[in-house]
Amino acid sequence: MEDALLIDWSRAQFALTAMYHWLFVPLTLGLSFIIAIMETIYVKTGNVVWKEITKFWMTLFAINFAIGLATGIIMEFEFGTNWSNYSWIVGDIFGAPLAIEGIMAFFMESTFFAVMFFGWDKVSKKMHLLSTWLVAIGSNLSALWILVANGWMQHPVGMEFNVDTVRFEMANFWDVLFNPNAYSKFLHTIGSGYVMGSLFVVGISAWYLLKGKDVVKAKKSIVVGATFGLITSIFLIVSGDESAHEVALHQPTKLAAMEGLYDGHGRAGIVAIGQLNSEKQIGDKSEEFVWSLEVPYALSFLGFHDMEAFVPGINDLVYGNEAEGIESAKRKIEKGKVAIEALKSYKEAKKSNDEARAQTALATFRANEQYFGYGYLNDEKEIIPPVALTFYSFHIMVGLGSWFLILFFLILYLAMVNKLDGKKMLLRLALFSIPLGYIAGETGWIVAEVGRQPWAIQDMLPVGMATSNVSVMAVQTTFWLFAIIFTGLLIAEIKIILTQIKNGMEAH
Amino acid sequence: MVKLNKPNFPIKLKKIFQFYLEGFKNMRVGKTLWGIIAIKFFLFFFIMKILFFPNFLKENFDNDTQRANHILNELTTNLTKESK
Numbered sequence: 001m002e003d004a005l006l007i008d009w010s011r012a013q014f015a016l017t018a019m020y021h022w023l024f025v026p027l028t029l030g031l032s033f034i035i036a037i038m039e040t041i042y043v044k045t046g047n048v049v050w051k052e053i054t055k056f057w058m059t060l061f062a063i064n065f066a067i068g069l070a071t072g073i074i075m076e077f078e079f080g081t082n083w084s085n086y087s088w089i090v091g092d093i094f095g096a097p098l099a100i101e102g103i104m105a106f107f108m109e110s111t112f113f114a115v116m117f118f119g120w121d122k123v124s125k126k127m128h129l130l131s132t133w134l135v136a137i138g139s140n141l142s143a144l145w146i147l148v149a150n151g152w153m154q155h156p157v158g159m160e161f162n163v164d165t166v167r168f169e170m171a172n173f174w175d176v177l178f179n180p181n182a183y184s185k186f187l188h189t190i191g192s193g194y195v196m197g198s199l200f201v202v203g204i205s206a207w208y209l210l211k212g213k214d215v216v217k218a219k220k221s222i223v224v225g226a227t228f229g230l231i232t233s234i235f236l237i238v239s240g241d242e243s244a245h246e247v248a249l250h251q252p253t254k255l256a257a258m259e260g261l262y263d264g265h266g267r268a269g270i271v272a273i274g275q276l277n278s279e280k281q282i283g284d285k286s287e288e289f290v291w292s293l294e295v296p297y298a299l300s301f302l303g304f305h306d307m308e309a310f311v312p313g314i315n316d317l318v319y320g321n322e323a324e325g326i327e328s329a330k331r332k333i334e335k336g337k338v339a340i341e342a343l344k345s346y347k348e349a350k351k352s353n354d355e356a357r358a359q360t361a362l363a364t365f366r367a368n369e370q371y372f373g374y375g376y377l378n379d380e381k382e383i384i385p386p387v388a389l390t391f392y393s394f395h396i397m398v399g400l401g402s403w404f405l406i407l408f409f410l411i412l413y414l415a416m417v418n419k420l421d422g423k424k425m426l427l428r429l430a431l432f433s434i435p436l437g438y439i440a441g442e443t444g445w446i447v448a449e450v451g452r453q454p455w456a457i458q459d460m461l462p463v464g465m466a467t468s469n470v471s472v473m474a475v476q477t478t479f480w481l482f483a484i485i486f487t488g489l490l491i492a493e494i495k496i497i498l499t500q501i502k503n504g505m506e507a508h
Numbered sequence: 509m510v511k512l513n514k515p516n517f518p519i520k521l522k523k524i525f526q527f528y529l530e531g532f533k534n535m536r537v538g539k540t541l542w543g544i545i546a547i548k549f550f551l552f553f554f555i556m557k558i559l560f561f562p563n564f565l566k567e568n569f570d571n572d573t574q575r576a577n578h579i580l581n582e583l584t585t586n587l588t589k590e591s592k
Contacts, residue, residue: 059537062537062538062541063537063541066541066542066544066545067541067544069545069548070545070548070549070552073552074552074556077552077556077557077561078561080561080562080563080564080565080566081560081561081562081563081564082564084563084564084565085579085582085583087565088565088575088576088579089579114527114528114531117531117538118527118528118530118531118532118534119527119531122527122530164576165572165576166576166579166580166583167576340583340584343580343583343584344584344585347580347584465582465583468564469564470564474560477560478556478560478561481556481560485548485551489544489548492544496537496540496541500537
């Protein structure tokens with residue numbers, strides 16, 4: 001019971017810090033490129049209005065960056081304290097990408113940020129523009145290294161488990177870097193940041209138009225924001241498709257939860273919208289949905305690029321499906337327990353210098369290694385993540401993403417034909433879509449992270465085995481401390497940004 | 509052979525220093541932001557990290573062999589943790 005409580009609080013704390021961190025990051029990723037585009041227009045045209053526009057958005061970028069700075073470091077603290085088993089086991093895989101990220105971020109921030117903010121009129125226009133682009137590229141590359149690490153947890157490749165050091169060690173750096181799960185996740189995640197940045201620019205510009213303030217600059221901003229938003233929304237859909245394909249291949253339980261699919265079948269459709277049957281249990285025969293609207297064949301096609309493809313459901317994955325060659329979770333758990341026993345036997349044999357026994361145990365371990373994590377599960381149903389949370393988060397994310405595409409298209413079209421002025425309802429919708437962008441981003445993370453439960457490392461290490469033996473009270477205390485600090489930071493950001501917006505675009 | 513232009517080096521350093529100094533001096537909203545960053549870093553690195561987030565393995569074990577043995581022990585004997 002104590003263990004379960006510790007795991008839940010450690011999970012809650014990590015979720016809290018990760019989700020707060022993710023409130024700041026997407027705007028940095030997206031706004032940095034939008035600023036670079038605006039400054040490029042200034043350098044190309046020589047029109048000082050574009051310089052003023054760039055400076056305004058750069059100020060808002062700086063506020064968001066400064067408030068969000070180092071919020072991610074908290075997760076590293078948590079790794080060392082609450083997740084020490086996990087940290088030790090993945091140390092070698094995580095060490096390299098995170099070290100590269102840290103060094104790169106330091107040099108980028110201390111050099112090019114300084115030129116970007118202090119260098120107006122002190123360096124040449126081209127040098128300043130280069131710095132702005134490098135800040136944008138550097139910020140996005142920082143995200144690459146983090147997502148390479150995250151992608152590895154979702155689909156561990158390019159590593160070997162060393163039984164003596166009890167660590168995953170990198171066997172091939174390029175396999176880790178070019179892990180399809182990592183780059184599809186990276187592209188989809190930065191894509192969501194670009195859309196967030198666009199929503200921010202379009203929404204705030206819409207507010208200026210509604211107020212009749214800084215109209216010329218707001219209109220110019222809105223064209224850049226909506227164009228960037230429209231292009232990146234399409235990019236987001238394409239990268240989302242690739243990301244879902246990776247999930248279908250390597251995380252079938254997540255896909256089944258995302259779609260509320262209990263009984264797998266070929267020619268599977270996607271539920272566009274629906275209400276899950278809350279009484280539904282794994283293995284029973286009740287209906288999956290109270291009501292639903294389905295797009296036929298779409299899940300088979302998007303998941304496996306084949307309309308006939310069989311998509312396994314939760315029941316297939318838990319109880320197995322011989323006809324489709326799906327092993328039951330019970331069988332995997334048995335093999336996992338064999339792997340754990342073999343590791344234990346290896347340890348004892350090494351201690352007593354019995355090399356022959358150690359080699360036999362090692363061979364048994366290697367034969368069952370891919371099921372290692374399953375050995376820690378007590379019940380076959382534990383392989384299924386929380387279905388309702390994953391399903392609704394996924395559908396909220398997709399629904400909002402579709403709305404943003406429509407919004408950017410309408411705004412851009414009306415801006416281009418110069419008919420945006422009277423469209424108060426649309427401008428209000430654009431303004432209220434800013435928080436929707438954050439909701440879409442957070443629900444995306446819920447799908448990615450809740451959807452992969454119970455695993456810290458897919459199939460290899462369940463979350464329950466990743467924690468340290470620390471007291472529940474300590475984790476609870478720091479949970480509330482973080483909740484207070486991060487909420488304070490969020491309030492500070494909103495307050496400072498609102499003040500700057502109210503001051504108008506002229507004041508920068 | 510690489511020639512070092514020694515007389516220019518201190519001048520360049522001075523210019524870089526002045527660039528940063530003037531930049532910081534002329535900040536407006538930036539001053540508030542640096543204040544927030546300073547408070548945040550103090551809270552994170554001096555309060556949270558030191559008081560609440562000791563590195564469990566570094567604090568409790570002297571070397572990597574001991575740490576590896578502890579993790580191995582966790583993985584092979586402490587199997588009662590609930591995963592969900």
